[in-house]
Amino acid sequence: MTAIPVSAITIVGLGPGSMDDLTLEARRVLAQAAHDKQTVYFRTIIHPTVEPLKQDLPELRIESFDRLYDESDDWSSLYQQIATEVCDLALQHPIVYVVPGHPLVGETSVQLVLEQARKRGITTRIVSGLSFIEPVCNLLALDPFEVGAQIIDATNLAISHIDEVAGKIIPTIPLMIVQVYNRRLASEVKLALGECYPDEWPVKLVRAAGVGEEEAVLEMPLYELDRNNFANHLSTLYVPPVPELSALRLPETLRYITMRLRREPDGCPWDRQQTHDSLKRYVIEETYEVVEALEENDMDKLAEELGDLLLQVYLHSEVARQADEFTLGDVYEHVNAKLIRRHPHVFGTVEVDNSSQVVQNWEAIKKQERASAGVDVHNESVLDRVPQATPALMVAQEYQKRVIKTGFEFTSLQDVYAKLEEELEEIKQAASPEEQLEEIGDLLFMVAKLAGFLKVDAEEALRLANRKFRRRFQTMESLAREEERPLTSYSRPEWEKLWARAKEAIASN
Known part of the structure; x- marks a missing residue:
């Protein structure tokens, strides 16, 4: 047999599951390894191609990393462990690492192997295989390019913090989640998807795509995903897109709504006639309602009021977009760039010991920014740049x-x-x-x-006094109603007694 050059790590794709889908190059590499009595490392041997391979190449020595799937309690470290072990072995002798499908499609472990190999000076070679995408799309009658489908690894989704899920997934376009390899992972996937999809949203679990009679598409509501043992190493979850107005937890939905409200000729007449000037009063009102929710420590109200304030940002951005002034993307770009620029101790190499140094750096950076913008910072007044619309x-x-x-x-x-x-x-x-x-x-x-x-804080002190006065006066009104007397009927001495009673009633509560 003619020897085949093997890199320090040769990564072989097994294809989706049928021996007929194994490429000629993959067969040659595995046959060479069997001939050389070289151990081949499989990410998992729970794959329909493995048994036929053993029969076809009885001398093939196989080891797998399946033990790590049972031992690992941390999804985030599972593939990292595999990659580290593969690279450690490669430093001792050239190895063959075998994965399902195509090594570069939906294979997080391969990406980690390549990353570690580059850092550790290990050469790599990719032997392509048919990916899972083709047979899965065949079963779903889906063209992933036409619909712009997203593809994400189940493990990567499972380890995402709940607040990060909406940033990784756009529920208004189709989603394919690969490697949903057991019930425990299916449960984590379900919880993550719950951030963007209704519990009853219909999903499809595709099993053994491309493996003949074992192929199956199981339809179920999202909440049932982990209430069975259907998920395995050959499972891909397909999540159909939700309508644009149903993805209520995403910024893109708010962007769509504001564009739709101002669209000619079928938008909202009131929204279409708004300008930057006419919306000013609402920016002020919504800002103060946010402050009020903060002062009342009402978190439900705060979430609602922050949404109302955010709407003003989107409305002004849409007004500007239609007038060719700027877009919402410019708003994001300005604030993101500014935060990165003004936090070099977080996003750069600057070191700080305390918050005072942060403030000093912040002011210095702002001064540099103004100088770059052409402002004569040497002749600036210390009282410049205080917005006069501020209270x-x-x-x-x-x-x-x-x-x-x-x-x-x-x-x-x-x-x-x-x-x-x-x-x-x-x-x-x-x-x-x-x-x-x-x-x-x-x-x-x-x-x-x-x-x-x-x-x-003088403003906060006055607002506190206002709230205290309102509370006391409203209590006086209640006491007067109990006495069935109009407030205007009270004499000055009676007013003073009523005020004292109101203070006492509030204090006792």
Whole structure:
């Protein structure tokens, strides 16, 4: 027999399951290994081709990694273990590593072997095989290229954090999940898919595609995937696409909805007439509703209000897209690039010891960005770039915080109190409405200064006072209703007693 050159690792594809699908090159490599009495390492011997191979090549020495499937409790390390063992063996002598299907189609272990081999200086060679895709698509009467089908390894899906699943899967296009090799993995796959699909969504488990009479397509709702023992080493799960308006947990659905609402001529008349200017008030309203949910510590409400605020982002982006100003992709690009750029201690090589250093780096990077944009950073005011649409108390405290860096600050708390009393006296002396307006503004500015000196957020403090007043007054209203009296009938002394009762009632709760 003519010797066949063998690389340090020769990776052979067995095809989907029938001996008729084994390529001539794969047969030659395996026959050479049998002739040389070389041990061949199979990822798994649970494959219909293995027994016929043993009969055809009785001298073929086979070892498999099936033990790892039973021993491993961690899906994320299973294929890594296999790859490490394969490369360790290859450093001792050339080996043949055999996998089902085509080595480069749906074979995570092969990708890990190739990655490790490159790092460890091990040469590799791929011997192609017919992949599982062709017979699976044959059974499903599906052209994967026409429908843009996604293909993902079951193990990779199983180890995805639940929050990452929606980023890996687009449920509005067909999905094929390969290597669903046992019931335990089927259970993990089901849980992952539950993030994007309804429990009742119909799926198809394709078994032994390309293996003659063993072929089967089992239809079931998603929730039944792990309630049987149908999954095995020759199983592929096919998940049909959901309608565009059914994938409610995905950003793409919101993008589709906003485009559909503003589409001519069959969109929503109200949405179509909105502009950046007309939507400004809703951005402000939704922002404050998010803050309110945060203050109430209502997580269900917060999730809803964040969605309403996100809608404003998508609406403005769609208005801009239609006007050829920018697209939603530009929004994502700006924020992603900015976060990467401003966190070199996370995404780069910069090292920091604490959050103060993070803030210092952040400010330095922002200054560099402005300089690159043509801003004369040497002649900038420290009060520049404070949005004037921000609530006035927040603007006041931000101004005060910035000027402190220049040394413009009171020396003591007593000085702040003295200035506050001075401003209060000037209000008393103000003779005209214009003077009163100005002096009350000065007083409020100094109240913000006092709050900052005491490390108190003035805006938050006022919102807290507002909530406290609302709670007490609404309690007074309830007490008045119990007494069957209108609030307008109470005298000043009665008001004071009612207020005290309201405070006591709230405190007791």
